[in-house]
Amino acid sequence: xxxxxxxxxxxxxxxxxxxxxxxxxxxxxxxxxxxxxxxxxxxxxxxxxxxxxxxxxxxxxxxxxxxxxxxxxxxxxxxxxxxxxxxxxxxxxxxxxxxxxxxxxxxxxxxxxxxxxxxxxxxxxxxxxxxxxxxxxxxxxxxxxxxxxxxxxxxxxxxxxxxxxxxxxxxxxxxxxxxxxxxxxxxxxxxxxxxxxxxxxxxxxxxxxxxxxxxxxxxxxxxxxxxxxxxxxxxxxxxxxxxxxxxxxxxxxxxxxxxxxxxxxxxxxxxxxxxxxxxxxxxxxxxxx
Amino acid sequence: xxxxxxxxxxxxxxxxxxxxxxxxxxxxxxxxxxxxxxxxxxxxxxxxxxxxxxxxxxxxxxxxxxxxxxxxxxxxxxxxxxxxxxxxxxxxxxxxxxxxxxxxxxxxxxxxxxxxxxxxxxxxxxxxxxxxxxxxxxxxxxxxxxxxxxxxxxxxxxxxxxxxxxxxxxxxxxxxxxxxxxxxxxxxxxxxxxxxxxxxxxxxxxxxxxxxxxxxxxxxxxxxxxxxxxxxxxxxxxxxxxxxxxxxxxxxxxxxxxxxxxxxxxxxxxxxxxxxxxxxxxxxxxxxxxxxxxxxxxxxxxxxxxxxxxxxxxxxxxxxxxxxxxxxxxxxxxxxxxxxxxxxxxxxxxxxxxxxxxxxxxxxxxxxxxxxxxxxxxxxxxxx
Numbered sequence: 001x002x003x004x005x006x007x008x009x010x011x012x013x014x015x016x017x018x019x020x021x022x023x024x025x026x027x028x029x030x031x032x033x034x035x036x037x038x039x040x041x042x043x044x045x046x047x048x049x050x051x052x053x054x055x056x057x058x059x060x061x062x063x064x065x066x067x068x069x070x071x072x073x074x075x076x077x078x079x080x081x082x083x084x085x086x087x088x089x090x091x092x093x094x095x096x097x098x099x100x101x102x103x104x105x106x107x108x109x110x111x112x113x114x115x116x117x118x119x120x121x122x123x124x125x126x127x128x129x130x131x132x133x134x135x136x137x138x139x140x141x142x143x144x145x146x147x148x149x150x151x152x153x154x155x156x157x158x159x160x161x162x163x164x165x166x167x168x169x170x171x172x173x174x175x176x177x178x179x180x181x182x183x184x185x186x187x188x189x190x191x192x193x194x195x196x197x198x199x200x201x202x203x204x205x206x207x208x209x210x211x212x213x214x215x216x217x218x219x220x221x222x223x224x225x226x227x228x229x230x231x232x233x234x235x236x237x238x239x240x241x242x243x244x245x246x247x248x249x250x251x252x253x254x255x256x257x258x259x260x261x262x263x264x265x266x267x268x269x270x271x272x273x274x275x276x277x278x279x280x281x282x283x284x285x286x287x288x289x
Numbered sequence: 290x291x292x293x294x295x296x297x298x299x300x301x302x303x304x305x306x307x308x309x310x311x312x313x314x315x316x317x318x319x320x321x322x323x324x325x326x327x328x329x330x331x332x333x334x335x336x337x338x339x340x341x342x343x344x345x346x347x348x349x350x351x352x353x354x355x356x357x358x359x360x361x362x363x364x365x366x367x368x369x370x371x372x373x374x375x376x377x378x379x380x381x382x383x384x385x386x387x388x389x390x391x392x393x394x395x396x397x398x399x400x401x402x403x404x405x406x407x408x409x410x411x412x413x414x415x416x417x418x419x420x421x422x423x424x425x426x427x428x429x430x431x432x433x434x435x436x437x438x439x440x441x442x443x444x445x446x447x448x449x450x451x452x453x454x455x456x457x458x459x460x461x462x463x464x465x466x467x468x469x470x471x472x473x474x475x476x477x478x479x480x481x482x483x484x485x486x487x488x489x490x491x492x493x494x495x496x497x498x499x500x501x502x503x504x505x506x507x508x509x510x511x512x513x514x515x516x517x518x519x520x521x522x523x524x525x526x527x528x529x530x531x532x533x534x535x536x537x538x539x540x541x542x543x544x545x546x547x548x549x550x551x552x553x554x555x556x557x558x559x560x561x562x563x564x565x566x567x568x569x570x571x572x573x574x575x576x577x578x579x580x581x582x583x584x585x586x587x588x589x590x591x592x593x594x595x596x597x598x599x600x601x602x603x604x605x606x607x608x609x610x611x612x613x614x615x616x617x618x619x620x621x622x623x624x625x626x627x628x629x630x631x632x633x634x635x636x637x638x639x640x641x642x643x644x645x646x647x648x649x650x651x652x653x654x655x656x657x658x659x660x661x662x663x664x665x666x667x668x669x670x671x672x673x
Contacts, residue, residue: 023608076508101506102398103476109403110435138577140607140638155553156577157605161658164605164636181552183400210553213400236556239541239563240572247537247552247574249505250400255418276564277659278557 003150003175003195003202004092004118005068007132012060012090013038014081015072016048020096024072024138025049031141032133036064057081057088070094070126070136078122079104086117094136095121095186099249105184112186119186123248124178125156131201137178147172149285150196152189153208154179154215155248158236161278162208169282171289174202181248183212189219197227204230204289206281207272209263211237212251216263224270230288233267234275235260293502296339298381299517300498303475307467309482311495314383323364326382327357333385336363341523342373343416350377353385375523386494391484392451393417394464395499396433396472398479405433405472407443407465411451413484439469460493461485475513476506527593534586536575543568544598545665546591548584550575550609558603561658567666570596578608584617589626598672599630601665603658606637613639615646622652630668634661 011028015021016038026049029035035051037060044055054060057069069085071078071094078097085093086108093112100122112119120127126137131146139156143164151166151173153159159178166173177192179185189207196202205227209216216235223231238260240246242253253259264274273288275281295303298316305311315326316339327334338350345351350372354360360382370377393413399406410420412427420428429450433439444462453461468480481499488494507514524532531538537552541559545567549555552574559569571594575587584602591597604614614635621627633654635643647654655661 075505099505101476101509102478102503103473103506106398106403106405106435138608143607143637153553155551155556157549157551157607158553158557160607160637161554161557161605184398184403188401208553210556215401218401234557236553236560238560239569240556240559241539241541244539245537246539246556246572251552251556255416277561279657279659 002129002131003177003199005127005129005132005134005136005175007134009068009132009134009136010034010036010064010066011136012036012057012066012069012085013051013072014057014069014085015074016040016051016053017043017046018072018074021072022048025051027138028135031135033135036066057084057090061088061090066090068092068094068136070096072096075099075101079108082108082119083111086112086115090117092118092120092127094124094126095119096124096126096138098123100182102184105182109184109186120177121180121185123182124180124185125159127175127177129175130173139176139178143167144176145172147174148201148203149173149206150199150202150204151176151206151208152179152192153177154181154210154250155208155236158278159208162206162234162281165279165282166285169286171282171285174199181250183250189215190222193219193222193227202229204285205232206285207231207233209233209235210248210251211235211240211246211253211260212248212258214257217266220266220270220272223272230285231272232275232281232284232288233272234278234281235263293504293507294341295500295502296341296379297337297498298339298379300500301495303471303500304495304498307471309464309467309495310493311498312384312386314381316379317364317382318379320361320365320368323380323382324357324361327354327360330382330384334360334382335385336360336367337381337383338367338370338372338377339379339381340372340375340377342375345372348372386486386496387489388486389489390487392461392487393420393481393483394468394485395479395481395483396468396477399432402432404435407431407433407439407447407469409447409451409465411453417481417483433469438473439465441466464493464495471500475510476503477501478503527590530590531573534583536573536587536590538590539572540594541569541571543570544596544669545569546571546573546594546597546600547603548573548575548587548591548600549603550577550579550605554603554605558601558658558662561662562601562666565663565666567662567669570594575609580613581616581620584614585621585624585626588618588621592626592628597629599632599665599669600627601661602631602633602635603661604635604637606635606640609637610639611635611637611643612646615643618652619646619650622650630665630672632661632665632668634658
């Protein structure tokens with residue numbers, strides 16, 4: 001089963017002729033992802049890594065019965081690309097691109113919500129379902145092992161770090177979702193948890209959060225009221241000073257809100273253990289599974 | 290990345306373009322200029338430090354002056370100040386208002402709703418955070434429909450909810466409508482007028498102005514960036530270099546520089562250092578796919594910060610290849626860039642090759658983040 005992405009997902013890559021699109025389409029194909037078409041307006045008829053390129057998402061979708069899109073388009077055009085994917089009826093739409101203007105993000109997210117489409121990102125490593133050998137994104141596939149843990153995270157390499165630790169401990173993943181490092185992203189932790197809740201393959205959850213906003217606090221409240229399976233959390237940025245953006249646009253403590261302490265407290269209140277170190281996530285899971 | 294913050298006088302220039310009423314004012318860089326500006330205004334003035342930080346009033350950066358002479362002497366004092374460690378390079382000389390009421394109005398991005406939110410309060414003057422603590426019931430919030438944008442009737446409803454009646458409803462609502470135009474036109478992340486003054490004679494005027502623009506959208510506002518005649522973001526040399534190379538770089542108070550790939554991993558590495566009793570000096574995220582040159586550059590930038598007593602490189606290889614990282618480290622050491630202890634942890638893509646390169650150069654490395662954090666803290670303590 002897994003979440004959002006399974007063996008039947010047929011993927012379009014928008015921006016496939018760019019350097020990122022070319023590199024990562026090869027990596028996705030190598031992992032096993034069913035990349036059926038690419039889109040770069042004006043380059044229809046070309047081929048990248050054996051994948052046919054179209055001028056529009058609609059054409060690519062009609063020719064190949066595609067279901068999902070991964071966007072590598074540069075930031076000034078990423079919003080438009082996402083709206084095109086939504087209009088063509090693709091779902092989910094994964095926006096890898098960083099530095100997308102927030103007004104564009106809000107427009108895309110709002111339009112997607114109205115159409116019932118899931119947006120993952122922007123500024124995300126993407127989503128991976130190891131059991132189906134499908135990754136829609138830039139993560140190294142080999143650190144993720146098939147299993148029963150649903151993983152969601154606001155960061156990239158930190159997720160690989162935690163996933164690698166789980167793999168070393170023999171704990172696999174049903175689906176791992178990078179939620180994105182921007183202040184405004186599509187799929188939220190609470191929405192992701194709801195999806196995992198309905199998935200029969202998922203029997204435990206890991207939530208990797210960081211400073212900024214209160215999405216983790218909202219997730220903790222939801223878990224407290226609705227989730228019975230084991231959950232482990234990790235929060236990055238315990239030592240981050242207020243007022244500084246720590247790499248991710250969304251990782252900022254504003255005034256007294258968005259601190260790691262508040263998030264850890266919220267998880268404690270929901271009886272969710274919070275790992276002190278990334279490697280403790282696997283250890284805590286082992287005790288709970 | 291940071292957002293581009295405008296100085297009060299720059300924001301007010303934009304306000305005036307959109308017909309938002311502001312008191313007569315002028316910018317001064319010297320006491321003499323302040324005297325001239327005050328003479329032009331011809332009435333008692335307030336002299337305000339132009340700094341991109343809050344609490345300037347409490348720091349003494351806002352002073353009144355009844356005469357041009359007094360404005361010059363007050364300006365001299367303010368121009369000599371540092372507020373929150375920022376130098377005061379200009380002051381704004383502005384007509385002093387007869388205040389009946391101080392009001393708060395603002396528009397910002399709500400990250401949970403992923404919509405703009407309009408905020409108003411009849412109890413302005415203090416910061417919105419303080420107001421939220423003291424009297425949250427006095428804060429009126431309204432989310433903006435992304436399709437429709439803020440409508441005039443919604444602006445009037447907010448004014449009414451804030452407690453205004455009669456003609457004042459229209460007077461206040463027009464501020465929200467005009468601010469909304471500025472927000473959409475300039476990709477604004479946050480704008481505030483605090484205080485918005487209701488004068489004794491019944492006029493609404495923007496006494497302060499805050500305008501932060503989304504960095505990621507600056508490519509759409511080249512005219513604005515040019516009109517500023519300054520760098521859009523204030524940076525020291527190291528921050529400027531890091532930004533030029535598209536690296537995320539934040540300076541902290543400790544003495545251990547953490548150079549990693551990925552923002553979350555870098556934050557977690559800072560935390561791991563703290564967990565082992567150390568303190569980080571530097572957050573440096575190389576980003577994805579860093580090659581040897583980039584790694585070397587990162588180390589070079591980190592070494593420019595005088596507080597750094599040790600470097601911790603923590604790499605989780607994905608698109609980033611450990612052999613490239615190792616080559617960068619070796620080359621930084623050979624160039625003499627590294628004058629402090631260096632602790633390396635790297636795993637992932639091309640790990641064996643990377644480790645071989647480090648081994649041949651006689652540079653030790655560790656397998657886990659925890660070991661590496663413990664080691665770097667130990668080395669700093671030994672050196673002390």
